[in-house]
Amino acid sequence: MEPPLIEFRDVTKRFGSQTVLERVNLQIYEGQVTTIIGLSGSGKSVLLKHIIGMIQPDEGTIFFRGEPLTSMKSNQTAAKLAQMSYMFQNNALFDSLTVYDNVALPLRETTNLREAEIKRRVMSRIEQTELGDAVYRYPSELSGGMQKRAALARALVTDPRIVLFDEPTTGQDPVRKNAILSMIAEYQRRFGFTVVLVSHEIPNVYFISNRILALYNRTIVFQGTPEELEDFDHPFQDEVIRSLEGLQEELTGLYSRRRFKVLYHNQLKRVALGEAYSVAVFTLEGLGDIIAGLGHDAAQEAIRSMGAFIDKHLAPIGGFSTRRRSNEFVAMLPYSDIAEGDGVLRNLVEDFREQGIRSIWAGASKQKVPELCVEFTVLGGLAQGQPLAEMDEVIERATKQQKEIGRFRCAGEE
Amino acid sequence: MAPKAGGQSLSNGKAGWQLGTLLTGPFASLGRKAIRWASDLGAASIFLLLAVLLVFTRKQLPKMIQQLYYIGASSSLIILLVGLFTGMVLSLQSYHALVKFGAQGSLGTLVALALVRELGPVLTAIMITARAGSAITAEIGIQRISEQIDALSTMRIEPLRYLVSPRITASIISFPLLTAFFDLIGIIGGYLTGVVLLGVNSGTYFYRIQASVELKDITDGFIKAVVFGVIVSTICCYQGYFAHMRTDSHGAKAVGLSTTSAVVLSCVLILVADYVVTSLLI
Numbered sequence: 001m002e003p004p005l006i007e008f009r010d011v012t013k014r015f016g017s018q019t020v021l022e023r024v025n026l027q028i029y030e031g032q033v034t035t036i037i038g039l040s041g042s043g044k045s046v047l048l049k050h051i052i053g054m055i056q057p058d059e060g061t062i063f064f065r066g067e068p069l070t071s072m073k074s075n076q077t078a079a080k081l082a083q084m085s086y087m088f089q090n091n092a093l094f095d096s097l098t099v100y101d102n103v104a105l106p107l108r109e110t111t112n113l114r115e116a117e118i119k120r121r122v123m124s125r126i127e128q129t130e131l132g133d134a135v136y137r138y139p140s141e142l143s144g145g146m147q148k149r150a151a152l153a154r155a156l157v158t159d160p161r162i163v164l165f166d167e168p169t170t171g172q173d174p175v176r177k178n179a180i181l182s183m184i185a186e187y188q189r190r191f192g193f194t195v196v197l198v199s200h201e202i203p204n205v206y207f208i209s210n211r212i213l214a215l216y217n218r219t220i221v222f223q224g225t226p227e228e229l230e231d232f233d234h235p236f237q238d239e240v241i242r243s244l245e246g247l248q249e250e251l252t253g254l255y256s257r258r259r260f261k262v263l264y265h266n267q268l269k270r271v272a273l274g275e276a277y278s279v280a281v282f283t284l285e286g287l288g289d290i291i292a293g294l295g296h297d298a299a300q301e302a303i304r305s306m307g308a309f310i311d312k313h314l315a316p317i318g319g320f321s322t323r324r325r326s327n328e329f330v331a332m333l334p335y336s337d338i339a340e341g342d343g344v345l346r347n348l349v350e351d352f353r354e355q356g357i358r359s360i361w362a363g364a365s366k367q368k369v370p371e372l373c374v375e376f377t378v379l380g381g382l383a384q385g386q387p388l389a390e391m392d393e394v395i396e397r398a399t400k401q402q403k404e405i406g407r408f409r410c411a412g413e414e
Numbered sequence: 415m416a417p418k419a420g421g422q423s424l425s426n427g428k429a430g431w432q433l434g435t436l437l438t439g440p441f442a443s444l445g446r447k448a449i450r451w452a453s454d455l456g457a458a459s460i461f462l463l464l465a466v467l468l469v470f471t472r473k474q475l476p477k478m479i480q481q482l483y484y485i486g487a488s489s490s491l492i493i494l495l496v497g498l499f500t501g502m503v504l505s506l507q508s509y510h511a512l513v514k515f516g517a518q519g520s521l522g523t524l525v526a527l528a529l530v531r532e533l534g535p536v537l538t539a540i541m542i543t544a545r546a547g548s549a550i551t552a553e554i555g556i557q558r559i560s561e562q563i564d565a566l567s568t569m570r571i572e573p574l575r576y577l578v579s580p581r582i583t584a585s586i587i588s589f590p591l592l593t594a595f596f597d598l599i600g601i602i603g604g605y606l607t608g609v610v611l612l613g614v615n616s617g618t619y620f621y622r623i624q625a626s627v628e629l630k631d632i633t634d635g636f637i638k639a640v641v642f643g644v645i646v647s648t649i650c651c652y653q654g655y656f657a658h659m660r661t662d663s664h665g666a667k668a669v670g671l672s673t674t675s676a677v678v679l680s681c682v683l684i685l686v687a688d689y690v691v692t693s694l695l696i
Contacts, residue, residue: 052568081570092565094557106569107474109576158569 003066005162005194006051008220011060013046020046022218023060030213032044033195033321035205038215039240043044045089047215051085051196052164053077054151065367083373084109085160089167091151093139100135101125103153110158125153129183130230131297134344147175152180154186162194169201174251175304177201179296181208182326202241203257207326216240229379230257251300252307252323260322263392267334277385278341280319281398283325286376293374301329302376306352330395332385341382349378350404373409380405420516460647461655462575462582468575469583471663477580485546485581486588490595496541497596500533501525501603509612521614522622524596525604528633534597536688539589539642543680550581551676563655568605582647589643597635612633620647634695642671645683649674 002222004027012378020043027049028034036044053069062069064080072080079379107113108246112119126135129149139147148168163222164247165184169177183199185208188195200206206212206226214229222229228243242260244340257265258364267277284306290299310321314331317340321331333341369404381402385394468474505525513520513621554577557563566573608614653676660668 054564054567078570081568084568086565086568087563088561090561092561094562094565095560096553106571109571110569154569 002029004063005065006196007063007066009063010048010061010062011050011057012049013043013050014058019049019218021057024215024220025222026195026213026223028194030194031192032121032210033185033197033208034211034213035197035199036213036215037200037202037205037240039140039200039302042215047162048086048196048198049168052084053081056163070121084157084164085158086163086164087155087166087168089170091139091147091334093147093150093154097137098136098138099131099142099150099153101140102150103157106154106158121157122153128156128187129153145173146170147176147178148172148176148180149183152183156191159191160193160408162196163296165195165197165199166208167198169199169204173399175297175300175388178204178251178303178318181205182291182299183296184208185326186288186296191218201322204251206248213291214240251304252311252329254307254329255320255322257322258322260320260332261391263320264332267332268391276337277332278336278338279385279394279398280314280321280331280341280345280385281324281381281383281395281402282306282329282331283379283402285379286374289340289374300371306378308409309348309352309355313344313351317344319344324395332400336384338384345380345382345405352378353408355407375407375409377404377408378406379403427441434587439502458648458652461578461652462644465574465578465582465648465651466478467571468579469606471575471579472656474575474580474583481580481584482587485550485577485584487544488643489545489592490544492541492545493592493596494535495600496641497534497599498603498606500537500596501529501600501605502599502607504528504533505607506612507674509608509614518608518612519603519618521608522601522619523626525608526623526627529597529604529680530627530635531661532688533557533588533694534593534600535635536595536684537637538593538639539646539684542585542589542592543646543650543677543684547680548648548673548677549652550647551654551657551673552669554578554651555672558655559669560656566598573655578651581651582644585643586640587643589639589646593635593639615616633693637695638688639693641687644685645687646680649680649683653679666680 006026006028008026011021011024012019018294026046036047037043046055050057050329064072067081069078070076094105096103100122102119102123107118107121111118123135126132129152131146131149131153134142134146134150137149138284152168155165170182172180181204184195184197188191188208197205197209202340203226206229209226212222212224212226214227214232214234214236216222216239221234221236222232224232239331254260271393284302287299290302303323303326305322307323308327310331313319314321314333318335319331319332319333321329324330333344379402381398381399381400383394383401505521508524509518509521512520512524554563557577563573563577566576605616605619609616609619653672654669657668657672658664660671662668663671
C-alpha cells in the first residue's frame with residue numbers, strides 16, 4: 001500500500017492541565033477524502049490545526065510524506081505549507097475586503113503573478129463557487145452560505161494539493177449543507193486534491209468520504225471506510241454516531257440508514273413464512289449534469305424532492321425508505337408484491353414529473369443559471385424478498401433490476 | 415496539657431504564616447507585576463524588531479501608502495482643529511501674563527517655542543493615538559479573535575509583515591509630518607488671537623518667531639515625534655495582536671480592554687518619553 005501522505009504517531013496535546021489529544025495515531029492518504037468525526041469539543045479542530053502547523057504536539061511525531069515535521073528545514077516546511085489550504089469553521093474572511101480581494105489575497109501576497117492573471121484565476125474560482133453576483137460585496141453583506149463559498153473559493157484559488165476543511169457546513173440549512181459537501185466532492189474529483197474534513201454531518205459525509213477517522217475520548221478509535229464503520233462495535237457507535245445521526249436524514253426527511261435497518265428487521269419478524277415483500281431501489285442519474293447546468297442547490301433540491309416523493313407514495317402503503325448513496329434510495333414495501341410495487345413506482349414517477357420537478361427548477365432559479373437544458377433520469381428496480389433473505393442481498397437484486405422509469409428534461413418534459 | 419500546648423503552637427504557626435503573607439503579599443504582587451511588565455517590554459521590543467525587519471520585504475509599499483493615508487492624511491483635520499485652538503488659547507493666556515511685564519512683544523517667541531519643542535509633538539501624538547491608534551488596536555484585535563490572523567498564517571502570509579510593519583512605518587513617517595502641520599497651524603492660531611484679536615504687532619510676532627526658533631528646536635521636536643510614533647504604533651499593534659492572550663477577558667471584551675490599555679499606555683508613555691527625550695536633548 002502507498003505510504004500515507006500524513007501520519008500521526010502517538011501525538012499528544014495538552015492545554016494547561018487539560019489533555020485534548022492523547023496518543024493519537026492516524027494515517028491520511030493522498031487523493032482521498034478523509035473525514036474526522038467526533039462530538040463537539042472533542043478536539044477535531046485541534047487535530048486539524050496540527051496538520052497545518054498552527055499547533056505543535058507536546059508528544060509524538062507528525063510525518064509528512066514519511067518525513068517527520070520536526071526534522072524539516074524551514075524551506076521544506078514552507079514548501080509543505082504551500083501545498084495546503086485551510087478553510088476555517090467561521091470562514092475567517094477579511095471583513096474589510098470585498099469577496100474579490102479576499103479570494104485574490106493569497107495570490108497577491110505569495111506569488112509574482114500579474115494582476116490580469118490574478119483576476120482570471122480569482123474570477124474563475126468565484127464563478128465556480130457561484131458567487132458571480134457578490135464579487136464586490138463585503139463578507140458582512142453576504143448570507144452564511146455565500147460566506148462559506150467565498151472561503152471555499154479562497155481556499156482553492158492557489159490550487160492546493162491538500163485542503164483542510166474545519167466543519168464547512170456549520171450553520172447551514174440542509175440543502176446548503178449537502179450542496180457544500182457535494183461541491184467539495186466535485187472539486188476533489190475534478191482537481192484530484194486530498195481532502196481532510198472535520199465534520200459531524202452524519203450520514204451526509206459518508207457519501208463523499210473514502211475514509212472515516214473516529215475521534216473519541218481524546219484518541220482515534222477507528223480508521224476505515226464508511227461501510228466498515230457501520231460494523232464497528234464500540235461505544236463510539238452508541239454515544240457518537242447515533243446521537244449525531246438522528247432517526248431521520250435532514251435533507252430528505254427519510255429514515256436514517258440505521259433506523260431503516262431496524263425497521264426492516266422488525267418487518268421481517270412480522271412477515272410469515274411464505275409471505276412476500278418487495279424492495280425498491282431508485283437512482284437519480286445525471287446529478288453531475290444538474291450540478292454543471294443548474295448548480296449545487298438545484299442538485300440537492302432534486303435529491304430532497306425525490307426523497308419527499310418516495311415517502312409520499314410509499315408511506316400510505318406501509319413502506320419506508322432511506323438514502324443509501326448520495327443519489328440512491330432504497331425502500332421496503334412490506335405489504336406489496338412486485339406487481340403492486342411496479343404500479344406504485346409508475347405513480348411516483350408521474351407525480352414527480354408533474355409536481356416534484358418544479359422545486360428543482362425553483363432551486364435552479366435562485367441562482368443565475370445559463371439558458372441550458374438539463375437532462376436527468378430516474379432508474380427504478382424491484383426485487384421480491386422472503387422472510388429469511390438477507391437485506392443486502394435483496395437490495396442488491398433490486399439494484400440489478402434497475403431500468404429507466406422516467407426521463408426529465410428542462411421544465412420536466414420527457 | 416500537652417495537646418493544648420500543641421494546639422496553641424499550631425494556632426501560633428498559622429497566625430504567623432498569615433502575618434507573613436500579609437506583610438509579603440504586596441511585595442509578591444508588586445514583584446509579579448514587575449515581572450509581567452519586564453516580560454511584556456521584552457516581547458514588545460522583539461515584536462518591534464521583527465516588524466521593522468519585515469519592512470524591507472517585497473510588496474510593502476502599497477500597504478504603507480494605504481496606512482500613510484489612514485494614519486497621516488486622514489488625521490489632518492483633527493490635527494488642524496486641535497493645533498488651531500491650542501495656538502489660540504496659548505496666545506490668549508501668554509498675552510495676559512506677558513502684558514503684566516510689558517513683554518507682549520515676546521508673544522511670538524513663547525507661542526512658537528512652546529509649540530515646536532513640546533506641545534506640537536506631544537499633542538499630535540496623543541491625538542493620533544486617540545484617532546488612529548485605538549482603531550489599529552481594535553482592527554487587529556478583531557482580526558485576531560475572528561481567526562483572520564491565523565488565516566494569514568495558513569495562506570503563508572506573515573501576519574507581522576502584512577499587518578504590523580506597514581502601520582509602524584506609516585506612523586514613523588506620519589508623526590513628524592503631522593507635528594510640523596500642528597506647529598504651523600498653532601502659530602497661525604496664536605497669530606489670530608494675539609495679532610488679530612489682542613492687537614500685538616504682526617511684524618513683531620513673526621520677527622520674534624524667526625529670531626528665537628532655531629533649527630535644533632525643530633529637529634528636537636521631530637526626534638520626539640519619531641520616538642512617539644514608534645511607541646504608539648508598537649503599543650497599539652502589540653495590544654491588538656495579542657488581544658486573545660489576555661487573562662482578564664475574552665472575545666469582544668478582550669478587544670475593548672486591549673484598545674483601552676493601548677490608548678492609556680500610549681498616552682502615559684508619550685509623556686514619560688517626552689521627559690526622557692527632552693532630558694537627553696536639552
